[in-house]
Amino acid sequence: MSTTQRPTGTAVGRRARLAAFGGTPAVPPGARDLPWPVITEEDRAALFAALDGGRLVSNTDGPTAVSELEARWAEFCGVPHCVATSNGTTALATALYALGVGPGDEVIVPALSFIATGLAPLHLSAVPVFADVDPVTMTLDPRSAAELITERTAAIIPVHLHGHPADMDAVGVLAARHGLAVIEDAAQAHGAMWRGRPVGSLGDCAAFSLQVTKNLPTCGEGGLLTTSDPEVAERATLARQFGEEMVPGRERDYVSRILGWNHKMNPLQAAFALSQLDRFAAYEAARQRTIPPFLARIAELPGITVPTVHPGATHAWHILRFRFDPVAAGMDGVSPVGFRRTLHRLLRAEGVPVSRYQVMPLPEQKVFTDQAGIGRGHPWTGAPPPPSAPHPVATGIVEDSLTLQRRHLHPAAGELLERYATAFEKVWHHLPTVESMARAAA
Numbered sequence: 001m002s003t004t005q006r007p008t009g010t011a012v013g014r015r016a017r018l019a020a021f022g023g024t025p026a027v028p029p030g031a032r033d034l035p036w037p038v039i040t041e042e043d044r045a046a047l048f049a050a051l052d053g054g055r056l057v058s059n060t061d062g063p064t065a066v067s068e069l070e071a072r073w074a075e076f077c078g079v080p081h082c083v084a085t086s087n088g089t090t091a092l093a094t095a096l097y098a099l100g101v102g103p104g105d106e107v108i109v110p111a112l113s114f115i116a117t118g119l120a121p122l123h124l125s126a127v128p129v130f131a132d133v134d135p136v137t138m139t140l141d142p143r144s145a146a147e148l149i150t151e152r153t154a155a156i157i158p159v160h161l162h163g164h165p166a167d168m169d170a171v172g173v174l175a176a177r178h179g180l181a182v183i184e185d186a187a188q189a190h191g192a193m194w195r196g197r198p199v200g201s202l203g204d205c206a207a208f209s210l211q212v213t214k215n216l217p218t219c220g221e222g223g224l225l226t227t228s229d230p231e232v233a234e235r236a237t238l239a240r241q242f243g244e245e246m247v248p249g250r251e252r253d254y255v256s257r258i259l260g261w262n263h264k265m266n267p268l269q270a271a272f273a274l275s276q277l278d279r280f281a282a283y284e285a286a287r288q289r290t291i292p293p294f295l296a297r298i299a300e301l302p303g304i305t306v307p308t309v310h311p312g313a314t315h316a317w318h319i320l321r322f323r324f325d326p327v328a329a330g331m332d333g334v335s336p337v338g339f340r341r342t343l344h345r346l347l348r349a350e351g352v353p354v355s356r357y358q359v360m361p362l363p364e365q366k367v368f369t370d371q372a373g374i375g376r377g378h379p380w381t382g383a384p385p386p387p388s389a390p391h392p393v394a395t396g397i398v399e400d401s402l403t404l405q406r407r408h409l410h411p412a413a414g415e416l417l418e419r420y421a422t423a424f425e426k427v428w429h430h431l432p433t434v435e436s437m438a439r440a441a442a
């Protein structure tokens with residue numbers, strides 16, 4: 001190649017100067033992003049049809065988009081009941097309530113999750129206790145959970161984090177042995193399977209989120225609770241509607257039977273989600289085509305661990321989390337934090353929108369360390385501090401990993417992911433530079 005020729009092609013591009021030092025970014029600025037959610041004419045039409053249909057709250061008599069969504073989601077999960085709620089957090093709280101969790105109870109949750117998993121028990125005046133996670137699946141470690149069980153333990157919330165199912169075999173054994181209610185936090189895992197069965201059908205209750213960034217999005221906020229137990233479904237239905245019993249064909253009686261909230265889903269959100277659900281299987285299939293080859297390419301690079309799939313599971317690929325190990329990359333004495341910080345900076349400069357997801361393990365969140373509660377601190381006041389298992393794995397993951405979110409959910413993400421992979425390869429081509437930066441960054 002003559003020296004006047006401009007570098008073309010990925011092989012040459014990889015050897016080009018790093019974008020952080022003035023080189024050309026591996027991912028061109030115009031080709032960095034894909035929208036999520038994908039909003040089509042069908043989605044717009046569904047939304048306007050719901051608007052014009054006049055049933056703008058879900059407690060109007062007769063079928064609404066909400067009741068249709070409930071029926072379709074129950075069928076999707078292979079369970080008889082689905083109760084739609086205002087969001088995933090209220091679905092979790094409603095599930096805990098419907099299962100009888102309350103003051104004096106402890107609820108085991110993983111030390112690595114979205115904050116809502118830890119807040120939901122507190123909304124019932126129950127106390128979350130935190131178990132460590134598995135280093136490979138990054139979901140609740142059942143052995144760590146087992147160590148937390150006391151006579152106050154009432155429930156356990158396995159989180160299908162990033163879209164990978166938690167080890168529901170071990171959770172089931174633990175729950176059966178100690179009489180615990182199992183609430184799946186499936187907010188990130190629509191469509192994922194464990195041993196051939198869909199998440200949402202694996203515990204006593206499950207909570208999904210339809211928040212706009214999730215794999216099954218609505219145009220805002222929404223939640224879905226699934227269960228096989230008709231009594232749990234009934235309690236959840238009362239709980240989301242002021243404790244009132246709404247009987248089809250009967251006039252609303254305004255009698256509050258139990259302590260309920262207003263956790264109803266808006267029919268406009270349901271109509272949009274129903275329209276998205278029509279395309280869900282196709283989008284899911286596209287992700288199963290585009291994501292594994294991308295991960296396989298990245299996995300070739302030394303010092304990087306890509307998400308893998310447990311042999312008994314399918315992955316919904318909601319979030320792609322990469323762990324970085326400086327020693328495996330040949331950098332003795334470089335800290336994982338320094339390595340991760342350096343990669344964050346260099347990859348973003350190349351046009352890969354990596355980000356941190358969780359900046360601390362859940363039990364280190366201020367709301368829990370300060371024991372912020374209700375009124376004068378209920379349910380913490382006077383109680384002994386809640387046991388929290390040591391969580392070195394969750395801490396390690398927070399320190400040494402970065403994530404990709406949203407863009408890879410788009411059904412046409414294949415080409416973009418190829419570009420991202422090229423950017424990773426380019427950065428890895430400059431490992432000596434990465435190493436000296438990482439030493440300074442720690």
Ligand SMILES: *Cc1c(COP(=O)(O)O)cnc(C)c1O
Nearest residue numbers: 087088089114116187188209211
């Ligand atoms: C998003 C999410 C929730 C909460 O869902 P919202 O609809 O945002 O309230 C709960 N748990 C996990 C793991 C989540 O990712």
